[in-house]
Amino acid sequence: MDDRAQLAAERLKAVADSIARTAREEGRDPASVTLIAVSKTFPVEAVEPVLAAGHRVFGENRVQEAKAKWPALRERCPDVELHLIGPLQSNKARDAVTLFDVIHSLDRPSLAEALVREMERTGRRPRLFVQVNTGEEPQKAGVAPAEADAFIAQCRDTWKLPVVGLMCIPPVDEPPSPHFALLAKIAARNGLSCLSMGMSADFEQAVMLGATHVRVGSAIFGARH
Numbered sequence: 001m002d003d004r005a006q007l008a009a010e011r012l013k014a015v016a017d018s019i020a021r022t023a024r025e026e027g028r029d030p031a032s033v034t035l036i037a038v039s040k041t042f043p044v045e046a047v048e049p050v051l052a053a054g055h056r057v058f059g060e061n062r063v064q065e066a067k068a069k070w071p072a073l074r075e076r077c078p079d080v081e082l083h084l085i086g087p088l089q090s091n092k093a094r095d096a097v098t099l100f101d102v103i104h105s106l107d108r109p110s111l112a113e114a115l116v117r118e119m120e121r122t123g124r125r126p127r128l129f130v131q132v133n134t135g136e137e138p139q140k141a142g143v144a145p146a147e148a149d150a151f152i153a154q155c156r157d158t159w160k161l162p163v164v165g166l167m168c169i170p171p172v173d174e175p176p177s178p179h180f181a182l183l184a185k186i187a188a189r190n191g192l193s194c195l196s197m198g199m200s201a202d203f204e205q206a207v208m209l210g211a212t213h214v215r216v217g218s219a220i221f222g223a224r225h
């Protein structure tokens with residue numbers, strides 16, 4: 001292993017250890033938290049050492065980038081689980097359904113309908129998270145908290161979509177914990193068991209508030225340029 005590969009493996013272990021420690025402190029089973037290694041913007045060479053360290057769950061935020069990077073890697077590691085964590089345009093729904101095992105950014109009826117169509121066409125059914133715009137930021141994707149219950153019900157009842165949980169990205173300039181707590185509350189009252197929340201800067205707080213999926217990029221792969 002060269003130095004860079006060694007560093008990535010060490011960082012991965014440090015993040016995984018910290019998740020496990022926090023989970024145990026909260027009386028949770030560490031295995032109830034999935035670490036999604038967010039490899040967006042990083043080339044295949046940066047991903048390889050993390051795969052070599054045995055990690056199999058990865059996140060990308062752009063369909064095109066994932067399409068260029070992952071099919072070859074997956075041929076070598078068929079047990080990789082790939083998560084789409086970025087916004088999804090309806091016209092990319094087909095590629096997204098084909099490539100990803102889990103999609104975290106379902107946030108509007110037009111996308112739900114596009115996903116239904118592509119799931120029927122391809123026979124693939126990626127698990128879905130509904131993204132909630134907990135900070136109600138105009139520039140950010142996600143359903144408004146007040147509209148979440150109705151949208152979740154519509155996804156389940158009208159479209160029969162495999163919604164497993166909720167996802168949020170708190171505003172950068174606010175403490176994240178109230179946003180994590182709000183997401184957990186909306187999930188609980190809708191009977192959803194998965195919570196995708198927490199990134200490099202705040203995954204421990206997210207685990208304390210019930211995250212089942214943390215999305216960690218720079219703490220594993222280093223700073224993005």
Ligand SMILES: *Cc1c(COP(=O)(O)O)cnc(C)c1O
Nearest residue numbers: 038061085199200215216217218
């Ligand atoms: C980039 C990204 C992350 C990872 O961010 P880091 O701060 O590098 O850990 C997590 N979630 C989403 C939606 C992202 O786009």
